[in-house]
Amino acid sequence: MNDDDLNAIDQQDSPLDYLEEESLPPDPEEMLALLSSEMPSHRMIATRAFCELKDDRSIPFLIELLNDLCPLVRVSAAYALGRNTSANAVEPLINLLHTDLNGYVRKGVVWALGNCRDRRALKPLLHALKTDISAVRLWAASSLAQVAKLEYEDVIAAIPPLVEGLRGDLTAAVRSNCAWSVGQLCQELPLNVVYATAIDALIEALVEDLDLGVKEDAKGALLKLGDPRGLQMIEELELEGLI
Numbered sequence: 001m002n003d004d005d006l007n008a009i010d011q012q013d014s015p016l017d018y019l020e021e022e023s024l025p026p027d028p029e030e031m032l033a034l035l036s037s038e039m040p041s042h043r044m045i046a047t048r049a050f051c052e053l054k055d056d057r058s059i060p061f062l063i064e065l066l067n068d069l070c071p072l073v074r075v076s077a078a079y080a081l082g083r084n085t086s087a088n089a090v091e092p093l094i095n096l097l098h099t100d101l102n103g104y105v106r107k108g109v110v111w112a113l114g115n116c117r118d119r120r121a122l123k124p125l126l127h128a129l130k131t132d133i134s135a136v137r138l139w140a141a142s143s144l145a146q147v148a149k150l151e152y153e154d155v156i157a158a159i160p161p162l163v164e165g166l167r168g169d170l171t172a173a174v175r176s177n178c179a180w181s182v183g184q185l186c187q188e189l190p191l192n193v194v195y196a197t198a199i200d201a202l203i204e205a206l207v208e209d210l211d212l213g214v215k216e217d218a219k220g221a222l223l224k225l226g227d228p229r230g231l232q233m234i235e236e237l238e239l240e241g242l243i
Contacts, residue, residue: 035061040070047076059086071102082112090118106136114143134171141177145184155188163201172211183221
């Protein structure tokens with residue numbers, strides 16, 4: 001599976017959209033047994049099942065399956081660890097983000113790291129936001145809002161790269177997620193320089209971005225924050241019929 005063929009932006013609503021839906025909930029005992037199967041198809045069925053099921057007994061097996069030779073097993077194991085979160089999974093997920101050549105796998109990893117809400121994921125997610133393919137950048141932006149808000153110093157570290165992504169990423173969906181995350185993280189800030197810079201970036205996106213989705217996400221962030229400058233700009237643009 002080549003990164004050039006990774007058209008995951010269309011799956012923005014849910015990182016699990018590509019997984020097949022089961023008509024009936026899978027049996028946890030049966031799926032636990034299949035996690036250790038020698039057959040890749042069985043391991044894939046089981047890891048997909050734990051994207052839906054929550055069972056702490058699955059976690060050691062899922063961590064081990066992050067190293068599976070089959071990329072479909074690895075990606076499902078990553079998503080499953082986003083459902084069955086564990087501090088023990090964070091370092092293996094980070095290692096996979098650094099080493100796996102498959103874009104779908106890395107996309108699953110950044111989503112899982114966001115759900116783990118562990119500070120160790122901050123720097124890897126920031127690196128992914130700056131350097132990875134668009135589908136991975138998209139979920140890295142969203143995951144940063146979940147991880148960075150844990151500590152004030154992490155909010156301060158995360159907002160500038162998110163602002164950079166909001167202002168300059170070539171993919172509109174990534175800019176939208178950056179706008180959403182900036183809005184989330186600004187709720188944790190006092191009225192300081194970082195906050196003011198973030199508000200400037202959201203207003204710029206509202207006024208200048210050519211994508212309607214980005215404009216809407218920037219508007220939503222400003223409304224949620226209730227920033228006077230942002231609210232004034234929204235009012236002016238609405239009066240002029242520009243939004």
